Amino acid sequence: xxxxxxxxxxTLAANSATGAERQFRSGEPVVISQDDAYVLIRIVPAAGRAxxxxxxxxxxxxxxxxxxxxxxxxxxFDKNPLSVNRDVEPNVVEPxxxxxxxxxxxxxxxxxxxxxxxxxxxxxxxxxxALTTSGLAVTCLCMxxxxxxxxxxxxxxxxxxxxxxxxxxxxxxxxxxxVSGKPRGFGFDPSQIAIRPAAADxxxxxxxxxxxxxxxxxxxxxxxxxxxxAPISRLAPMPGVLDYDxxxxxxxxxxxxxxxxxxxxxx
Amino acid sequence: MALRLMDLAAxxxxxxxxxxxxxxxxxxxxxxxxxxxxxxxxxxxxxxGVRDYDKHFVFWRPDTSYEVAFSDLDECRIYxxxxxxxxxxxxxxxxxxxxxxxxxxxxxxxxGIAGAVxxxxxxxxxxxxxxxxxxxxxxALKGYGRFGVSKAxxxxxxxxxxxxxxxxxxxxxxxxxxATQSVDQ
Numbered sequence: 001x002x003x004x005x006x007x008x009x010x011t012l013a014a015n016s017a018t019g020a021e022r023q024f025r026s027g028e029p030v031v032i033s034q035d036d037a038y039v040l041i042r043i044v045p046a047a048g049r050a051x052x053x054x055x056x057x058x059x060x061x062x063x064x065x066x067x068x069x070x071x072x073x074x075x076x077f078d079k080n081p082l083s084v085n086r087d088v089e090p091n092v093v094e095p096x097x098x099x100x101x102x103x104x105x106x107x108x109x110x111x112x113x114x115x116x117x118x119x120x121x122x123x124x125x126x127x128x129x130a131l132t133t134s135g136l137a138v139t140c141l142c143m144x145x146x147x148x149x150x151x152x153x154x155x156x157x158x159x160x161x162x163x164x165x166x167x168x169x170x171x172x173x174x175x176x177x178x179v180s181g182k183p184r185g186f187g188f189d190p191s192q193i194a195i196r197p198a199a200a201d202x203x204x205x206x207x208x209x210x211x212x213x214x215x216x217x218x219x220x221x222x223x224x225x226x227x228x229x230a231p232i233s234r235l236a237p238m239p240g241v242l243d244y245d246x247x248x249x250x251x252x253x254x255x256x257x258x259x260x261x262x263x264x265x266x267x
Numbered sequence: 268m269a270l271r272l273m274d275l276a277a278x279x280x281x282x283x284x285x286x287x288x289x290x291x292x293x294x295x296x297x298x299x300x301x302x303x304x305x306x307x308x309x310x311x312x313x314x315x316g317v318r319d320y321d322k323h324f325v326f327w328r329p330d331t332s333y334e335v336a337f338s339d340l341d342e343c344r345i346y347x348x349x350x351x352x353x354x355x356x357x358x359x360x361x362x363x364x365x366x367x368x369x370x371x372x373x374x375x376x377x378x379g380i381a382g383a384v385x386x387x388x389x390x391x392x393x394x395x396x397x398x399x400x401x402x403x404x405x406x407a408l409k410g411y412g413r414f415g416v417s418k419a420x421x422x423x424x425x426x427x428x429x430x431x432x433x434x435x436x437x438x439x440x441x442x443x444x445x446a447t448q449s450v451d452q
Binding site for chain 2: 063064081082088138223231244
């Protein structure tokens with residue numbers, strides 16, 4: 001009995017290393033804890049190339065850190081950003097596209113609990129039948145993106161993640177003028193990414209209709225280093241929130257921009 | 268199936284390309300005095316060489332100073348070096364840190380000397396492709412166009428190490444519009 005208690009304690013200790021992050025499964029009752037934050041995002045599975053079959057893109061959310069936390073995370077990142085250090089709470093959250101909370105009309109809803117805080121949409125990962133893991137990072141939104149506050153006790157609705165290939169025309173309105181529509185030598189998966197923010201009439205899963213769900217209050221973020229290591233890109237403009245000038249500088253970035261490079265800050 | 272096709276491919280790539288995470292931090296380069304920089308005349312490729320314009324090109328943007336062009340090229344250089352051949356989502360990101368470490372090119376030793384040589388060639392080529400793709404996209408997002416040049420011109424532009432070649436490219440990017448063919452059309 002003591003052995004099982006020790007195993008249970010070790011398991012809980014290991015789980016606690018990932019903080020409040022947890023993916024809700026289909027049909028699972030949602031009980032909101034006032035200590036945790038929750039994010040809801042919609043993704044649309046798409047046809048991948050050849051053997052990829054259907055692919056699902058999911059956002060990579062990076063939590064902003066205090067100076068103390070930054071010191072710890074930086075050390076863990078420099079040592080190995082892929083392994084979990086039990087002394088440091090991970091600050092990258094990836095809603096698992098393989099575990100939907102609900103599905104309707106071709107849209108997949110992902111519901112994730114996480115530690116409250118300010119999150120930057122740092123990039124996008126993709127997964128398919130061919131990957132048993134949660135996916136590979138295919139885009140770093142290093143050159144312009146969004147951030148939002150995930151407050152405790154509520155579900156923050158991030159809206160819809162929209163993806164289109166850069167080398168083909170698309171009928172996604174937010175990306176129709178963003179894609180090149182032709183090959184430009186940008187790599188294997190030159191995707192363009194947009195966020196369609198949640199509106200009052202945006203569909204919710206039935207299980208969330210009696211729960212407090214608030215649309216994410218997005219703010220623009222300027223250049224950030226490529227912590228993710230994925231191909232460079234930026235988020236498509238979001239009217240009234242995020243745009244770019246002709247030289248690619250973010251318009252609407254706030255003073256709290258995350259980590260501008262020295263070369264950028266010097267401009 | 269515990270391990271599927273893409274997992275296997277990703278693991279092989281990771282095994283070959285896993286960075287050591289012990290290299291130097293990536294920092295902006297010191298900008299040379301433009302008066303010390305000489306650039307070659309930009310020659311177009313012969314008809315057979317035009318197909319390589321996606322590889323042999325220079326950047327250019329109107330109304331751009333040398334200082335800004337150098338800064339933009341340097342930023343895209345850093346982004347290119349940060350980009351991995353295969354990127355698994357990390358657990359941590361030091362958001363707020365202004366610089367990150369440069370992944371080292373690994374030496375593949377588990378397959379002997381032949382494996383090290385072949386693996387090294389494969390990784391080197393893949394990393395160069397990854398770097399070029401990132402740099403192209405980064406500069407395109409900054410509004411720079413690409414203009415094809417002959418291989419000989421490209422070799423002259425890229426000659427030298429570090430800031431020397433970057434400064435040469437910045438002078439061209441901030442100069443007169445190249446008379447050679449635009450790659451982006």
